[in-house]
Amino acid sequence: MLVIGAEGMLGRDLMGILHSSFPKNEVIGWDIDEIDIQEENTTVKKIESLRPQIVIHIAAFTDVDGCELNQGKAFAVNAEGTRHVALASSKCRAKMVYLSTDYVFDGEKREPYLESDPPHPLNVYGHSKLMGEQYVQEQVKDSLVIRTQWLYGPFGKNFVASILQQAREKSTLSIVNDQTGSPTYTADLAKAICELIQFDARGIFHVANSDLCSWYTFGQTILKLSGANRVKVLPMSSKELGRPAARPSYSVLDCQKLKKETGLTMRPWSEALKDYLALIASLPADPMNR
Ligand SMILES: NC(=O)c1ccc[n+]([C@@H]2O[C@H](COP(=O)([O-])OP(=O)(O)OC[C@H]3O[C@@H](n4cnc5c(N)ncnc54)[C@H](OP(=O)(O)O)[C@@H]3O)[C@@H](O)[C@H]2O)c1
Numbered sequence: 446m447l448v449i450g451a452e453g454m455l456g457r458d459l460m461g462i463l464h465s466s467f468p469k470n471e472v473i474g475w476d477i478d479e480i481d482i483q484e485e486n487t488t489v490k491k492i493e494s495l496r497p498q499i500v501i502h503i504a505a506f507t508d509v510d511g512c513e514l515n516q517g518k519a520f521a522v523n524a525e526g527t528r529h530v531a532l533a534s535s536k537c538r539a540k541m542v543y544l545s546t547d548y549v550f551d552g553e554k555r556e557p558y559l560e561s562d563p564p565h566p567l568n569v570y571g572h573s574k575l576m577g578e579q580y581v582q583e584q585v586k587d588s589l590v591i592r593t594q595w596l597y598g599p600f601g602k603n604f605v606a607s608i609l610q611q612a613r614e615k616s617t618l619s620i621v622n623d624q625t626g627s628p629t630y631t632a633d634l635a636k637a638i639c640e641l642i643q644f645d646a647r648g649i650f651h652v653a654n655s656d657l658c659s660w661y662t663f664g665q666t667i668l669k670l671s672g673a674n675r676v677k678v679l680p681m682s683s684k685e686l687g688r689p690a691a692r693p694s695y696s697v698l699d700c701q702k703l704k705k706e707t708g709l710t711m712r713p714w715s716e717a718l719k720d721y722l723a724l725i726a727s728l729p730a731d732p733m734n735r
Contacts, residue, residue, distance in 0.1 A: 450504030454601025482526030492533035527577030547594035552693025598631025622661035
């Protein structure tokens with residue numbers, strides 16, 4: 446089993462779960478230091494030489510605003526890079542698992558998105574990830590595409606860490622209240638990915654913690670649960686925030702297929718958040734130094 450993107454925020458949690466669920470020497474993790482998926486020949490040759498049975502591709506250029514400003518890199522990594530991994534997986538006759546995003550949707554539906562809903566990305570990141578999905582589905586016979594959203598976890602920069610950091614420095618925070626989704630804990634997602642693999646699931650699955658909220662409500666809950674009650678939170682619009690990439694105003698993922706086909710359910714985001722806050726309270730302060 447080969448994980449590409451093993452050193453990222455999800456990757457480090459996923460490697461931990463895979464190592465505890467499968468024999469340790471059967472799970473190999475690579476990241477940018479071992480393989481640059483932008484390079485077709487070396488990517489294909491290197492994967493082919495390992496001959497994995499399962500390739501879990503979670504490497505990506507994940508800076509959503511950065512993708513808007515550097516479109517060439519976004520498509521080179523998220524679309525073409527994924528095509529290279531898909532080509533190698535197909536040559537090895539490996540199963541390929543690919544992580545995708547709620548940002549393949551435009552948010553116009555205003556109801557939770559089903560796996561069968563037509564995608565219509567609003568930003569470059571979403572476009573590039575959707576192209577990645579299409580390459581995987583076209584090229585690999587046995588593929589699993591997992592769309593998730595609003596990730597946070599102990600091993601990378603994320604919204605929760607940023608709110609906690611800002612709460613230490615400021616008395617008032619402004620947070621957008623016109624985007625709705627489901628914050629998802631990387632530890633919960635990693636467990637679900639592992640179970641979907643053990644279940645030999647195929648096709649597209651939506652996987653996110655249950656219940657929905659805005660970033661504003663999420664921020665308020667983070668502050669309340671972490672005891673930072675003195676910090677005032679003000680709602681603001683996405684327009685006021687003025688970030689380079691447009692985001693869907695509603696990108697909740699319907700995870701009923703996951704439950705129906707595998708029996709798996711995802712717990713509410715507020716429960717997962719409590720566990721995450723308890724965990725990071727016991728870790729070094731800087732998520733990049735863990
Ligand atoms: N974060 C979210 O909220 C979110 C939401 C929905 C879906 N997803 C998807 O979930 C997956 C994991 O996300 P994450 O937040 O854990 O990402 P992450 O922390 O940014 O990790 C991605 C990893 O991929 C590596 N990488 C980047 N370019 C590469 C290349 N050319 N070749 C090889 N490796 C490369 C990165 O290295 P560097 O750090 O050195 O660049 C990083 O270690 C991604 O596929 C992402 O699109 C994430």
